[in-house]
Amino acid sequence: AQTVTQSQPEMSVQEAETVTLSCTYDTSENNYYLFWYKQPPSRQMILVIRQEAYKQQNATENRFSVNFQKAAKSFSLKISDSQLGDTAMYFCASMDSNYQLIWGAGTKLIIKP
Amino acid sequence: DVKVTQSSRYLVKRTGEKVFLECVQDMDHENMFWYRQDPGLGLRLIYFSYDVKMKEKGDIPEGYSVSREKKERFSLILESASTNQTSMYLCASSLYMTGGPPTDTQYFGPGTRLTVL
Numbered sequence: 164a165q166t167v168t169q170s171q172p173e174m175s176v177q178e179a180e181t182v183t184l185s186c187t188y189d190t191s192e193n194n195y196y197l198f199w200y201k202q203p204p205s206r207q208m209i210l211v212i213r214q215e216a217y218k219q220q221n222a223t224e225n226r227f228s229v230n231f232q233k234a235a236k237s238f239s240l241k242i243s244d245s246q247l248g249d250t251a252m253y254f255c256a257s258m259d260s261n262y263q264l265i266w267g268a269g270t271k272l273i274i275k276p
Numbered sequence: 277d278v279k280v281t282q283s284s285r286y287l288v289k290r291t292g293e294k295v296f297l298e299c300v301q302d303m304d305h306e307n308m309f310w311y312r313q314d315p316g317l318g319l320r321l322i323y324f325s326y327d328v329k330m331k332e333k334g335d336i337p338e339g340y341s342v343s344r345e346k347k348e349r350f351s352l353i354l355e356s357a358s359t360n361q362t363s364m365y366l367c368a369s370s371l372y373m374t375g376g377p378p379t380d381t382q383y384f385g386p387g388t389r390l391t392v393l
Contacts, residue, residue: 167318207280208366208384254318263334264382266318 165190165259169267176245177275183230184240184270186255192216196258197231197238202269203251211253214238242272250274279303280385282367288391295354297388299367306371308350309382310334310342313364322365325350357392364389 166189176182188197199211214222214231221229226246230239238257242249255267283298301308307326311319321334323342331342339361343351350369354361368382 172316207386208368210381213381256319263321263324264319266320268316268318 165257165265167255167257167265167267169253169255169270171270172268173271173273175273175275178245178247180245181241181243182245182272184242184253184255184272186238186240186267188236188238188255188257188265190236190257190259192259197229198256198258198264199227199229199238199240200254200256201249201251202254203248208254212240245274247274247276280367280369280383282365282385282388284388285386286389286391288393289354289357290393291358293354293357293392295357295390295392297352297354297365297367297390299350299352299369299385300348301350301369301383302348303369303371303383304347305369305383306347307369307382308344309368309370310340310350310352311366311368312336313366313387319366322352357390359392362390362392 168187195216197214200208201211202208212222212224212227221231226243228241250273252269252271254269256264280301289295309324310322313319320336322340323334325331325344328347341353365388367385370382
């Protein structure tokens with residue numbers, strides 16, 4: 164079965180700093196999809212960024228970018244110029260061969276003023 | 277904007293009660309999902325549906341059932357609630373891509389925090 168591991172249960176950084184959240188996954192698929200979702204306190208889960216494994220270029224969405232290393236099965240999320248509104252739980256997920264999302268345990272990110 | 281709503285934000289039930297959690301989406305999405313979220317475990321898929329009256333088991337279906345009579349509505353049913361079903365329940369929907377994998381974004385509801393006493 165596929166697994167997704169987020170090794171950092173909690174992180175905190177100062178506002179405006181850059182922070183990287185780590186994620187590793189295990190899959191036997193050749194083509195697959197990876198996602199980062201964000202769940203702010205008491206608010207709905209939303210998609211931050213996604214990566215298709217066959218694309219070598221790392222996905223970027225404004226201040227959010229990923230470092231996708233296929234051979235190492237690593238999919239880290241970098242948040243540049245962090246803002247107070249980035250405080251949230253961040254979940255990494257991969258899509259398995261049945262097109263279901265396999266989720267990591269989450270990283271609680273706190274941005275300090 | 278896609279909107280996914282859930283019938284209750286907070287719910288307290290007693291052991292043995294039958295519990296209904298309802299989810300409605302307004303974007304004509306084909307796919308709908310029920311997850312359970314517990315600290316340290318991430319999200320775990322309970323059931324999902326790719327079409328009306330269609331349902332598939334996820335990773336932890338035991339103790340749960342679902343109903344999808346209309347495209348926009350997906351209900352989760354706890355036939356006889358137990359204390360180990362105390363959790364946050366999240367509903368999500370996504371657009372089905374004909375002929376391709378359903379890799380489209382999943383849109384989530386606000387969640388229902390269920391406590392079973």
